[in-house]
Amino acid sequence: MKFLEKIVHNMEPKFTKGGKLEKWNPIFESFTTLAFTPAHVTSKGAHIRDGVDLKRTMMTVIIAMIPCLLFGIYSAGHWEMVAATGDRSLDFWVDGGAKFIAGLAIVLPIIVVSYGVGLTIEFIFGMKNGHSLHEGFLVSGMLIPLIMPADVPLWMVGVATAFAVIIGKEIFGGTGMNILNVALLCRAFLFFAYPTAMSGDKVWMSGLSENMANGAENLDGFSGATALGDLASFISDKPVFDNLDMYYNNYSFMDSLMGFIPGSIGETSVIAILLGALILIVSGVGSLRIMLSFAIGGYVMGMLLNLVGGNGFLDLPPHFHLVIGGFAFGAVFMATDPVTSSQTATGKIIYGFLGGLIAILIRVLNPAFPEGVMLSILFMNVMAPIIDHYVVQANVNRRLKRLKTT
Amino acid sequence: MSKTIKLRKGLDIRLVGVANKVKTEVAAPKTISLKPADFHGMTPRMLVKEGESVKTGQAVFQDKYNEPIKFASPVNGTIQAIVRGDKRRILEVVIALDENQESNSTGTIDISAMSNEEVKEKMLASGLWPFIRQRPLDVIADPANNPKAIFVSAFDSSPLAPDFDFVLHGKNKEFQVGLDALTKLTSGTVHLTINGKLPSDSTFTEAKGVQINTMIGKHPAGNVGTQIHHVDPINKGEFVWTVNAQDVANIGSFFLNGVYAGKKTIAITGSEVKDPHYIEVLQGANVSNILEGQVKSDNVRVISGNVLTGDKIAKDGHLGFYSNQMTIIPEGNQLKFVATKGWAGPGLDKFSNNRLMLSAWLGRNKKYKQDTNLNGEERAFVITGEIEKVFPFDILPMQLTKAAITDDIDGMENLGIYEVAPEDFALCEYVCSSKIDIQDKIRQGLDLIAEECM
Numbered sequence: 001m002k003f004l005e006k007i008v009h010n011m012e013p014k015f016t017k018g019g020k021l022e023k024w025n026p027i028f029e030s031f032t033t034l035a036f037t038p039a040h041v042t043s044k045g046a047h048i049r050d051g052v053d054l055k056r057t058m059m060t061v062i063i064a065m066i067p068c069l070l071f072g073i074y075s076a077g078h079w080e081m082v083a084a085t086g087d088r089s090l091d092f093w094v095d096g097g098a099k100f101i102a103g104l105a106i107v108l109p110i111i112v113v114s115y116g117v118g119l120t121i122e123f124i125f126g127m128k129n130g131h132s133l134h135e136g137f138l139v140s141g142m143l144i145p146l147i148m149p150a151d152v153p154l155w156m157v158g159v160a161t162a163f164a165v166i167i168g169k170e171i172f173g174g175t176g177m178n179i180l181n182v183a184l185l186c187r188a189f190l191f192f193a194y195p196t197a198m199s200g201d202k203v204w205m206s207g208l209s210e211n212m213a214n215g216a217e218n219l220d221g222f223s224g225a226t227a228l229g230d231l232a233s234f235i236s237d238k239p240v241f242d243n244l245d246m247y248y249n250n251y252s253f254m255d256s257l258m259g260f261i262p263g264s265i266g267e268t269s270v271i272a273i274l275l276g277a278l279i280l281i282v283s284g285v286g287s288l289r290i291m292l293s294f295a296i297g298g299y300v301m302g303m304l305l306n307l308v309g310g311n312g313f314l315d316l317p318p319h320f321h322l323v324i325g326g327f328a329f330g331a332v333f334m335a336t337d338p339v340t341s342s343q344t345a346t347g348k349i350i351y352g353f354l355g356g357l358i359a360i361l362i363r364v365l366n367p368a369f370p371e372g373v374m375l376s377i378l379f380m381n382v383m384a385p386i387i388d389h390y391v392v393q394a395n396v397n398r399r400l401k402r403l404k405t406t
Numbered sequence: 407m408s409k410t411i412k413l414r415k416g417l418d419i420r421l422v423g424v425a426n427k428v429k430t431e432v433a434a435p436k437t438i439s440l441k442p443a444d445f446h447g448m449t450p451r452m453l454v455k456e457g458e459s460v461k462t463g464q465a466v467f468q469d470k471y472n473e474p475i476k477f478a479s480p481v482n483g484t485i486q487a488i489v490r491g492d493k494r495r496i497l498e499v500v501i502a503l504d505e506n507q508e509s510n511s512t513g514t515i516d517i518s519a520m521s522n523e524e525v526k527e528k529m530l531a532s533g534l535w536p537f538i539r540q541r542p543l544d545v546i547a548d549p550a551n552n553p554k555a556i557f558v559s560a561f562d563s564s565p566l567a568p569d570f571d572f573v574l575h576g577k578n579k580e581f582q583v584g585l586d587a588l589t590k591l592t593s594g595t596v597h598l599t600i601n602g603k604l605p606s607d608s609t610f611t612e613a614k615g616v617q618i619n620t621m622i623g624k625h626p627a628g629n630v631g632t633q634i635h636h637v638d639p640i641n642k643g644e645f646v647w648t649v650n651a652q653d654v655a656n657i658g659s660f661f662l663n664g665v666y667a668g669k670k671t672i673a674i675t676g677s678e679v680k681d682p683h684y685i686e687v688l689q690g691a692n693v694s695n696i697l698e699g700q701v702k703s704d705n706v707r708v709i710s711g712n713v714l715t716g717d718k719i720a721k722d723g724h725l726g727f728y729s730n731q732m733t734i735i736p737e738g739n740q741l742k743f744v745a746t747k748g749w750a751g752p753g754l755d756k757f758s759n760n761r762l763m764l765s766a767w768l769g770r771n772k773k774y775k776q777d778t779n780l781n782g783e784e785r786a787f788v789i790t791g792e793i794e795k796v797f798p799f800d801i802l803p804m805q806l807t808k809a810a811i812t813d814d815i816d817g818m819e820n821l822g823i824y825e826v827a828p829e830d831f832a833l834c835e836y837v838c839s840s841k842i843d844i845q846d847k848i849r850q851g852l853d854l855i856a857e858e859c860m
Contacts, residue, residue, distance in 0.1 A: 045715075
């Protein structure tokens with residue numbers, strides 16, 4: 001690596017103050033700090049520092065997403081094949097290689113657009129403010145593709161990413177300063193700006209809407225709906241299923257757990273998500289408090305709704321709620337974002353519990369939104385500072401009480 | 407009424423280079439110095455001029471805004487230089503040692519016959535006062551206050567810290583007289599806190615007239631701040647004084663012998679020291695003859711104090727006033743390739759409190775060599791919950807730091823700024839993955855509080 005170090009040393013004068021390429025320094029620095037931990041030494045306070053920095057932490061989150069990503073690529077390929085043949089009962093594991101390659105062709109462009117647009121904006125702001133790339137978007141850029149439907153047009157991903165990074169993060173001051181989770185904001189933007197591309201029966205399988213528009217005969221009566229879409233129809237006049245048993249036949253618990261159902265690219269397989277959760281928990285990056293309390297909150301709401309009962313959706317056993325839609329993905333990767341979640345230990349438990357609770361509440365009771373996880377977490381992002389305020393106030397009051405008793 | 411406290415939170419940073427329990431003599435240094443910067447917030451007024459000679463115990467400068475507080479020369483010598491920095495701020499007063507170090511003793515001073523005021527005046531006049539520090543603010547105690555308690559820690563838990571049981575072994579008498587003097591300074595209790603993990607020396611266990619508490623836990627269990635918080639926390643408007651254990655013995659030695667005692671035993675530690683051990687040195691001694699033949703390589707950082715709170719000094723610089731140890735570690739001013747020693751490397755050779763580093767999964771006895779590399783770049787606070795793990799106070803460290811950064815006086819008061827000193831946050835600063843200089847931020851907050859609220 002000596003030769004690389006030499007190159008960096010030779011290039012450095014051009015980018016430092018007074019050099020020809022001075023204003024490009026943030027970009028130069030971003031790349032060199034990626035290749036080498038810089039030679040910065042401590043100047044104030046503690047002379048030694050822990051080996052862990054933000055780059056390592058963020059990279060761990062990306063690694064934790066890899067199981068979801070790989071599964072997402074495969075299933076995108078699978079559902080594209082389903083959309084072409086019109087046979088929803090197609091065996092998931094048949095034609096694996098072809099499916100994976102087909103999936104790659106769907107997912108890779110979305111990743112490229114997400115990172116391309118996001119990083120470009122980050123670099124522009126970095127150059128403007130004179131700092132190198134802050135690591136936050138490395139994670140957001142991977143989260144965004146995982147929560148998109150496979151059929152989403154690429155330009156929409158670009159527009160939404162730009163919106164989320166600029167309005168959601170950079171105007172607040174960049175990484176560490178944002179109030180809302182950037183990836184979820186990106187999805188929310190698309191959800192409200194282009195609802196037809198983000199919900200309904202035709203967006204979850206790549207090529208489905210196109211095939212149908214072309215009048216493919218084998219697609220007569222075919223539905224590309226997700227489990228949540230079909231469940232939501234219990235509330236409407238024309239339910240897809242007459243009773244829950246029919247639902248179980250189509251979306252068994254096992255299939256939902258494994259991820260053999262349609263949905264956003266990375267959200268379907270709870271097994272892959274749990275693998276990611278394991279990485280986050282073992283490495284200490286993700287908050288177990290939030291993940292658990294989020295799941296418990298969702299379960300409790302599911303039970304409460306069972307008590308009310310009345311239609312298939314309300315009667316759905318709570319453990320089903322945890323494995324369908326974006327619930328597990330939200331709990332593990334979205335709610336645990338350290339910047340936008342509660343910062344105090346007690347606050348995290350409250351934040352997670354309410355997040356899970358509201359997610360299922362919106363999911364089941366609000367017919368306008370087939371999935372509540374996104375809105376619930378965004379809502380709790382806004383509420384997190386208030387939760388923290390009361391936790392902090394409790395600490396302050398303990399101190400005031402001590403003052404009074406002495 | 408003695409208390410036993412167990413701490414759950416904290417971190418013992420395991421470094422290479424702990425001092426062997428061997429004490430050697432080194433030749434007397436050519437110069438010693440007094441550095442006003444060791445006494446935060448104090449503005450010195452010189453009492454002697456360059457070239458003038460001073461006797462042991464003679465005041466060299468005084469606190470401009472609290473004139474009774476004087477700073478004594480620990481040796482007979484000549485003022486060699488008054489080193490000034492920007493705006494003529496005095497950085498260092500260097501005293502060259504005379505050959506003749508004999509000093510006039512006034513004989514034993516019997517404290518028991520003295521009133522509290524007399525003890526205080528004696529200590530102020532003889533230059534012993536700077537040994538006494540106060541909380542809040544972590545500055546030299548204001549003699550006008552009546553502290554509700556005085557805390558002395560009988561052990562140091564910081565990385566590579568000297569073992570006070572070894573350092574003060576056999577100094578029972580000096581230590582006891584020092585404690586007696588301290589009890590005269592407060593209407594409250596004098597607390598001595600001993601380490602519950604190991605048996606303590608009789609110097610501490612047989613101390614009389616004080617409340618002996620036991621602390622069990624990882625660093626910062628040995629910090630007085632932690633002990634105060636768990637034994638008798640400071641509320642707004644209250645004062646607690648703290649004295650370093652060795653300085654207690656030096657105060658005692660003054661009352662026993664009638665002459666300013668400027669010697670202390672320090673540990674020479676760190677991975678770059680050939681033979682880490684203890685030496686007896688003069689307070690503020692020049693370190694060049696101490697380091698001679700002891701340092702393994704050139705690219706090192708010499709620290710007066712420990713790696714978490716010490717001050718960087720030159721290889722021919724002078725020890726700090728409060729330092730009980732010297733640490734020498736490698737400088738980390740090299741690029742580190744990402745996959746080997748950089749941010750994505752396996753991290754087997756880097757100590758960490760974070761499970762992200764493989765070293766955290768290795769045995770609990772492995773010791774590490776750490777350099778001064780920041781191991782990253784400064785960022786905004788992103789990760790939550792990490793600094794709380796090493797902060798054994800019922801105080802929210804991140805919120806308090808943020809209040810300090812934003813100059814939020816009400817916030818700092820409410821969140822407990824009166825109880826803390828920068829050194830209490832040293833571990834937080836160590837583990838912070840955003841590489842924020844938390845101790846510095848807390849110090850700025852304390853300065854603001856000193857200006858606005860005290």
